[in-house]
Amino acid sequence: MAKYSININGQTHDVEAMEDMPLLWVLRDVVGLKGTKFGCGKALCGACTVHLNDNAVRSCSLPVSAVGEGRITTIEGLSKEGEHPIQQAWEKFVVPQCGYCQTGQIMNAAALIKRNPQPSEQEIEQSMQGNLCRCGTYNRIKAAIISVTSQPK
Amino acid sequence: MKHNSFLGKDNSLVEGRVFKVSRRDVLKAGALLAGGLVFGVGLVRCDSKKNEVTYLTPNVYLKIGSDGVVSIIAHRSEMGQGIRTSLPLIIADELGADWSSVKIVQAEGDVKYGDQNTDGSYSIRMFYKPMREAGAAARYLLIQVAAKRWHVPAEECDTENGSVTHKSTNRAINFGELVEEASGISVPPGEIKLKEQQNFKLIGKETPIVDLHDIVTGKAVFGADVDVKGLKVAVIARCPVVGGSVKSFKDGNAKKVPGVVGVYQVKGAGLPATLNKPLAGVAVVADNTWAAIKGRDLLEIEWEFGPNASYDSAKEIAELTKSISSKGVVRRNRGDFDKARKNAAKVIEHVYVAPHLAHATIEPPAALAIADKNSCEVWACTQNPQGARKVLSEVLEIPEDKVKVNVTLLGGAFGRKSKPDFIVEAAILAKESGHPVRVQWTREDDLHHDYFHSLSVQRTIATIGKDNKLSGWNHHIAYPTIGATANNSELQPSDGELGLGATDFPYDVPAVRIETHDAPSHLRVGWLRSVRNIPHVFAIGTMMDEIAEARGVDPITNALQLLGDDRQITFNGEILNGTYPNYGEDIANYPWETGRMKAVIERVAKESDWGRKLPKGSGLGFAAHKSFLTYVACVVEVQVNENKVTIPSVHYVVDCGVAVNVDRIKSQFEGGAQFTASLALKSAITFKDGRVQQNNFDGYQIIRMSESPKQIHVHIMDSDGKPTGVGEPPVPPFTPALCNAIYAAIGKRIYTLPIDLGA
Numbered sequence: 026m027a028k029y030s031i032n033i034n035g036q037t038h039d040v041e042a043m044e045d046m047p048l049l050w051v052l053r054d055v056v057g058l059k060g061t062k063f064g065c066g067k068a069l070c071g072a073c074t075v076h077l078n079d080n081a082v083r084s085c086s087l088p089v090s091a092v093g094e095g096r097i098t099t100i101e102g103l104s105k106e107g108e109h110p111i112q113q114a115w116e117k118f119v120v121p122q123c124g125y126c127q128t129g130q131i132m133n134a135a136a137l138i139k140r141n142p143q144p145s146e147q148e149i150e151q152s153m154q155g156n157l158c159r160c161g162t163y164n165r166i167k168a169a170i171i172s173v174t175s176q177p178k
Numbered sequence: 179m180k181h182n183s184f185l186g187k188d189n190s191l192v193e194g195r196v197f198k199v200s201r202r203d204v205l206k207a208g209a210l211l212a213g214g215l216v217f218g219v220g221l222v223r224c225d226s227k228k229n230e231v232t233y234l235t236p237n238v239y240l241k242i243g244s245d246g247v248v249s250i251i252a253h254r255s256e257m258g259q260g261i262r263t264s265l266p267l268i269i270a271d272e273l274g275a276d277w278s279s280v281k282i283v284q285a286e287g288d289v290k291y292g293d294q295n296t297d298g299s300y301s302i303r304m305f306y307k308p309m310r311e312a313g314a315a316a317r318y319l320l321i322q323v324a325a326k327r328w329h330v331p332a333e334e335c336d337t338e339n340g341s342v343t344h345k346s347t348n349r350a351i352n353f354g355e356l357v358e359e360a361s362g363i364s365v366p367p368g369e370i371k372l373k374e375q376q377n378f379k380l381i382g383k384e385t386p387i388v389d390l391h392d393i394v395t396g397k398a399v400f401g402a403d404v405d406v407k408g409l410k411v412a413v414i415a416r417c418p419v420v421g422g423s424v425k426s427f428k429d430g431n432a433k434k435v436p437g438v439v440g441v442y443q444v445k446g447a448g449l450p451a452t453l454n455k456p457l458a459g460v461a462v463v464a465d466n467t468w469a470a471i472k473g474r475d476l477l478e479i480e481w482e483f484g485p486n487a488s489y490d491s492a493k494e495i496a497e498l499t500k501s502i503s504s505k506g507v508v509r510r511n512r513g514d515f516d517k518a519r520k521n522a523a524k525v526i527e528h529v530y531v532a533p534h535l536a537h538a539t540i541e542p543p544a545a546l547a548i549a550d551k552n553s554c555e556v557w558a559c560t561q562n563p564q565g566a567r568k569v570l571s572e573v574l575e576i577p578e579d580k581v582k583v584n585v586t587l588l589g590g591a592f593g594r595k596s597k598p599d600f601i602v603e604a605a606i607l608a609k610e611s612g613h614p615v616r617v618q619w620t621r622e623d624d625l626h627h628d629y630f631h632s633l634s635v636q637r638t639i640a641t642i643g644k645d646n647k648l649s650g651w652n653h654h655i656a657y658p659t660i661g662a663t664a665n666n667s668e669l670q671p672s673d674g675e676l677g678l679g680a681t682d683f684p685y686d687v688p689a690v691r692i693e694t695h696d697a698p699s700h701l702r703v704g705w706l707r708s709v710r711n712i713p714h715v716f717a718i719g720t721m722m723d724e725i726a727e728a729r730g731v732d733p734i735t736n737a738l739q740l741l742g743d744d745r746q747i748t749f750n751g752e753i754l755n756g757t758y759p760n761y762g763e764d765i766a767n768y769p770w771e772t773g774r775m776k777a778v779i780e781r782v783a784k785e786s787d788w789g790r791k792l793p794k795g796s797g798l799g800f801a802a803h804k805s806f807l808t809y810v811a812c813v814v815e816v817q818v819n820e821n822k823v824t825i826p827s828v829h830y831v832v833d834c835g836v837a838v839n840v841d842r843i844k845s846q847f848e849g850g851a852q853f854t855a856s857l858a859l860k861s862a863i864t865f866k867d868g869r870v871q872q873n874n875f876d877g878y879q880i881i882r883m884s885e886s887p888k889q890i891h892v893h894i895m896d897s898d899g900k901p902t903g904v905g906e907p908p909v910p911p912f913t914p915a916l917c918n919a920i921y922a923a924i925g926k927r928i929y930t931l932p933i934d935l936g937a
Contacts, residue, residue, distance in 0.1 A: 054411065059396070060396020064540045064542070069874055116390055125541040161886070162848075167883070
């Protein structure tokens, strides 16, 4: 066990955890942030996606010891009450079905448009390729992202 | 030999599912709840003196407060189909509630709500009428009170946005002000008047799901998201072979992992594996999930694998492919197929093979339990809270009224979460450890220990007469039956399974013979979205395309011709030693109507611009199928490039009677195409030495965004017919339509799933 000071959603959290404990379980079991989901534990499905310094990472495969000084953003910190344009687009297109994978999808999409505000359809597909949705909401996800990127800036 | 039960008799948990007579009794109970309980109008006072709110509770689904708040109980489980929205909006529409302020309350498992087993595309079909009556009865009561207060005839009053209104005098009273007085009156029999369809405000429109904002902000609560004080997390090492047991085990170094608090053996059901009991294993209970996972890795377990240790699914396919060429047990017969074959001008015969499939919900099973020797409370992502309650009462040996089952949102289910095995695990461990315990399944656990959709081998023979008409249809079927999970001696498909697309072969052919073959089960077989329709319609739908080709007729014209005159089909006298279950409904109430099927087929031809010219390597494929009493026609467009399949467009036409929530019907079909594209193109579970060979999403693949069907157009037929479900019906016709499109594109027929063109 070791002690870590990690920055989550702009707040410093002092946590005690095994150094190989994935960030996912630190968030869910230690800090109590349940919006980040467990899907595969092997970075194959994207349900656990969070931001590390604004980049999308799979928290199920990122040991807490590797976070260091990095800024972690989870779905709870993406906006106060769902005001992020990606979240608003998700509501407009009624993207979710069961909803389980959607926080990971949203975090991945938010990182994409931050990095590349005008992605092509192919770039969207490539960027979202790591996020599985068993309900099959892919087309609405794509439409929602396109609606954000095509808005006049 | 018995063919008349869907499941082994010893399994009461699932007996009330789609195919059993007992379901009808439940259905009657559901109707009574809405119709009957309205006479026992209740008034409940809140304890708090400061803010005294009284409630009108005209039935179990509805509560109207004197503060004007309308609460509607969602008693079915939400797994992505939108039922927490679609059933409550029916009540709200009939009541005239203000939908934007309606509070949705999830019901716990309790028989007072009627059927809660959220399965079989049943919810809308079973509860459309009871929900309307529940809303309309409350509306009647509120109008009586307002009319009396205003001294106007009740007929002049209406309800709108949470108030009773009197249009000619421009008056309105909020429901809340009428609650107390309304509680004193009852609804005379026959007085409940339902709205005319043209007056619906919510039914037939597009209503966003009630959980939308919570989902996109991460606040939605799924199976693993409930926390209680002192909670521990358990991860279980289960015997990799079904029916095996723990011979011996040592903690190894598991208890040395920081945070591990205990190691417990979990007794399994053995064989039969059952549809509700856990598998044998050893559980590590810890302060957090990671410690439990790490602890599990360090256990030293010696297993007794039992009789399934040599199971090899590839060998099973080879054996069934051999045995299916013999005569089987005839399950449906019309005319004389042998004679049709003898006199045929052309005979087409093929064998179809499809693999085991896992549900692979992105949310793996998870449940939290608090239990002692007297009582138990659980929170779980369950499709069947009453079933869970019953089995918990049995296993813990406590009365059902001491068991409380709370239902969270389900992160996908598709039939997997009908089974309460994971909830039982949590309860057993909570009781034994003395801690509240959350059992968390990992992805590997989920893929290794699912209740699988079992592999199938089928042989179809079609004969075409000298008059160029389809003269005979012979369908041979073999797969490990669901019934075997509860009773290992079951080797043949049940009538219920065959009634999912095989024995209800609707085409007007003089000779029809459906035969089944023995197939022993070596795994836990369950049901996956649309169940046996998946293999049956893969074989039938692709064969129909070959029949069209052999007859020299366009596939859509072929289907319309073979359906014959507009008529109602009953299959009377043709099902041998059994019955046609018609998805649990009396065929007089829900007949098989060829005219409705032809109408969706004609429309899909129009909507998809069937027959249009496409570039080389592209093609359109068609299939149509009625399942769960919903009529669906489907056209898939494919492009095949260097043996890689892409799907630029899909057109669905659906006739599901009255469309309740149009947006969720569309989303079920959009998702249904994606879900089935996974099954057709990517997914397979294989067994060797009794063990599943796929571990995670690298081995068991599902479709990703770039490979997914691009434009999915969903066209809904206008109808005032009885509404039927849409959760499963998108699945069956998609695979054959896709296979037929591939044939149109590159001239290759598909007989084995998943499709492999050698890309």
